[in-house]
Amino acid sequence: MLFGRRKPGYTTTVDGSADPEQAVLDLQKAELAAKKKPKAEVFDIDAASETARRLKETGSTFDGSAAKAGEDVMAVVERETAELAAKQAAEAAPQAAEAAQTEAAKPELLDFLAAEPEAENDPFADQPTKTAPELPELTPAQELAGYIRSRSAAALLTPHALLLTEVENADELLAQMPADPQCEDITTRKGAKDTYYYSTANMSDNYAMIAQLIEDKxxxxxxxxxxxxxxxxxxxxxxxxxxxxxxxxxxxxxxxxxxxxxxxxxxxxxxxxxxxxxxxxxxxxxxxxxxxxxxxxxxxxxxxx
Structure with a gap:
């Protein structure tokens, strides 16, 4: 008979008085439970990266042996981070205090200037106003030379006839120019119809020749x-x-x-x-x-x- 006999592969005998089908199901469940292993924990790469970064920041050489009983890796990292921050704060405290004392010892600029005694020879004190030297007044001959220069700069000769109509005592002033160093650039060119004046500083002799020929028409x-x-x-x-x-x-x-x-x-x-x-x-x-x-x-x- 099947029931009451040992089934191949099983070390348990089936009680003949129990429900055979239920007994088989119970045996299969027990076998599956014995073969089933606990599921491995899923590896969290983000958590691993954060742990590595924290270890690098703290300079920790944690290899697993430094953890206390029951303390995981992140707990060790957080503990070492807190210890490093406390250490840095303790080192920075004297420097901050010294900087604060130095800053407090600096006087304000306005207070410093107000406390300074007035200098006897203050370089910034009001100085007497110096007036520019007055330029020598131009003579009538020099003024006439300036008029001729302005026309030469505009590419124009100045006919003698024009000066006679516009300038009082023109011949007398023209006669004074050769002896005046301020008028040495004023020269003349004789044309067929008139004598023309121009400034060699503002007109070349060649151009004066052309202009004279044009003026003669x-x-x-x-x-x-x-x-x-x-x-x-x-x-x-x-x-x-x-x-x-x-x-x-x-x-x-x-x-x-x-x-x-x-x-x-x-x-x-x-x-x-x-x-x-x-x-x-x-x-x-x-x-x-x-x-x-x-x-x-x-x-x-x-x-x-």
Whole structure:
């Protein structure tokens, strides 16, 4: 019979008087309970990281042996942290007390200044006001020189006729200028229609020459003088469109009329025309340049950028 016999794998006999099925269930439960092990605790990585950080901050070398009976790792860390904080506070207390005493010993700036006796020679005491030396008053001749300078700075010559109409005793003042060191920059240029004054500090002699030719309003003379000047000084031929630029500002038709009038006047027989390799028209003076040389220096080098 099955009941009352020992089942293979079991060391317990079944009581024949008990319920067989219930007995088998009880045996299986007992076997499962004997095999079941307690569940391991879940590892908390956040708690482990916090514990490591606290150990690093406190400088602890805790390895598990320093814990008291029944005291876990976090408790040991918290205890060592509290001990370290107490130690640091004890070390900082004397320094804080010394700093407080030093700060208390510092006098306030206003109290210090109020307690100081007044210096006999106070460098900050009110000093007597020093007035600037008065500039020497300008003479009438120097004032007139200043007027001429201002016109020169504006690229204008000052005609003698203009001074006679605007300045009283103009000739007398102009006669005083050469002997006055303050007026040594004032010079003159003789034109066909008038004498012109300008300041060499504000206008070059070359520009004064051009301005004088413009003031004379004799275009033929102006053309001839500039063409001869450029041929002699640089040397170079003078393009006709040169007279369209400042300070001349002549229209093309005026330039053509002037050049035609010059060709009919024997006084300008040395002024001739040429055309360069770019078909641009130039004037040059045979007194200073040959036609071949004037052509060579007027041509544009096609091999240059």
């Amino acid at each position: 004799d275009l033929c003379v102006m053309f001839a003088e500039m063409v001869r000047f450029n041929a002699r000084i640089y040397p170079s031929a003078t393009p006709l469109k040169y007279f369209q630029r400042s300070p001349y500002g002549l229209a093309p038709e005026v330039i053509e009329q002037t050049w035609k009038a010059m060709q009919e006047n024997p006084e300008y027989a040395d002024i001739e025309e040429l055309t360069n390799n770019q078909n641009e028209r130039f004037l040059f003076s045979t007194k200073h340049l040959t036609r071949r040389y004037a052509k060579a220096i007027s041509d544009v080098d096609e091999f240059c950028d």
